[in-house]
Amino acid sequence: MRSNRMAILISALMLVAGVGAFVARPDSRAARLEPAISLETMIPKHFGDWHEKPFVHVVNPQGRELIDKLYSETLSRTYVNSGGYYIMLSLAYGRDQRGDLHAHKPEACYPASGFTLHKSEPGQLVTPFGEISVVRLFTSKGSRVEPLTYWFKFGDEAVTGDEADRNFRRRMVELRYNFTGRIPDGLLFRVSSIDRDPARAKQMQDQFINQLLQAVSPAERKRLSGIDDL
C-alpha cells in the first residue's frame, strides 16, 4: 500500500507541474508588443558632419520575402561626410523576436552573398552616453574590402558579444519579457564602409555612430542602442 500512495503522490505532483507549465505560458494575445517604430523618420538624413547620399547599393543578400517575414522595418542608407568618406547604414527592426523569428547575423549573411569573412571580434564602442557591446567584422569580396561594426539590440539590451554570452543574455531578456507579459523586439544596427584601412574604418564608423546617437532623442537612443542616459 505504501508504494501505492507514493504512486498517487507522484502523479499528483506531475499533474500540478503540467497545469503549472500551462498556466505559466505567456499568452501571446495578452502579451504586449513594443510600440511600432519608424526608422525612416527616426534616423535623420543630416546629422553632425554627415548627410545622406541616396544611390549606392548596400549589401542586402536575403530575399525580400525572408526580410519581410523577419523584420517589420528595414532601412538602408548611405551617408557621406565633408571629407568625402562614405558610410553605409543598415537597420532592420523586428517587433516580434520570439523563438525562431530572431534576426540574422551579418556573420551569416555576408559570406552567403560571396563575401569572405576574415575576422570577427567583439568590442566596446564608447559613446558619451555609455558603452555598447558591438562586433567588428572584417570582410572582403574581390577587391572590395568592407570592415563593419554592428550590434543587435534585443528587447532593451544590446546583446552582442561572444557567441555563448550573447545567447545567454538573449535568453535572460526573453525570460524577463515573458514574465512581465511583453514581447521582445529586436534591432540590428550595422554600419560599414569600403575601406582597406581597418583602423581608419573603425574610427570613422565610431564617429558616425556617435554623431547619430547625439542627433536623436534619448528615447530613440534607447531604442536604437539600448543605452540609458546617465
Add this chain to the structure above:
Amino acid sequence: MPSMLVTTPSRDGVGLEWLPVLAGLLILFVPTFYDLAGMIWVRDGEAHGPIILAVILWLIWDKRMALLDLPARTAPGPGLALLVFGLLLYVLGRSQMILVFQVGALIPVLAGVLLAMRGWPALRAMWFMLLFIAYLVPLPGYFEDAMTLPLKQNVSEVATWILYAAGYPIAHEGVILTVGQYQLLVADACAGLKSMFSLSAVGLLYLYLMRYPSWLHNGLILASLLPIAFCANIVRVIVLVLVTYHFGDAAGQGFAHGFSGIVLFVIALIVMLVLDAILARFFARRRLAR
C-alpha cells in the same frame, strides 16, 4: 494444456500501482515529444531523434520485469527531491519553450520516480536508459555553432593537407577549398558534428548491450568513437573533393553528396566494430592467461 493455466498470483495487480505514474508521465511528456517531432525531428540531420526515443522505450520495456520484481523499498527523500527538481525544470522549459530544459527534465523526473517507487536498486537497473535520454535533448544552437566552426576549419585543413601531399592542386582559405577549377564550400553539415553525435550514441548502446567486464576495454572503445567519427568525416570530404575534381561539379553535389553521408556512417561503424573485435580477442586471451 495445464501450463497455460499457470499464473503467478503474486504478480497480478503488481503493475497497477505504476499506472498513475505512467499516466502522469504521458500527460507531461507526450506534448513535449509532439512539439519535438514537429519542430526538431523534421529538420535535416535530426532524424535520429525518433530512433533514439524508440531505443529508450525498448530498453525500458526490456527491463520491465526486473523493475516489477524489485521489492517495494523506497528512497522517498532523494526521490521526491529529484522529482520536484525535474518538474520545476519542466515547468520552466515548457512554459518558456526552452527545449533543453523541457526534454532534459525527463532525466531527473524519471530518476526521481524510480527512487521514490523502488529505491536505489531501481535506479541502478535503469541508469543506462537515463543516460541515453541525454541524446534526445536537442543540442542548443549556440553549442552547435560554437563546435561547428572549429570542426569545419580542422576538417578543411586536414583534407587539404592530405590531398596536397597526394599531388592534387588544392588550397583552402577558411572553409573554402579550391581544387583545380572548382571551389567547394565546406558546409555546416560537413563539419561532422551530427555524425559524432550519432556514432557516440550507437557506440554507447553497443557497449551497454555487449556488457564487457573490462573497464579498459569499454574505455578504449569510448575514447575511440569521436576520433573515428572525425577521421571518417575527413574521408568523406576527400571523397567529395575527388569526385568533384574528376567527374565535375554535378557529380559532387548530386547523388554522391547525400550518399557519402550514409557511407561515412557505415564505415565509421565498421571501424569501431573491427577495433572492438581486436580488443575483445586481446582481453579474452588475457583472461584465459590468468
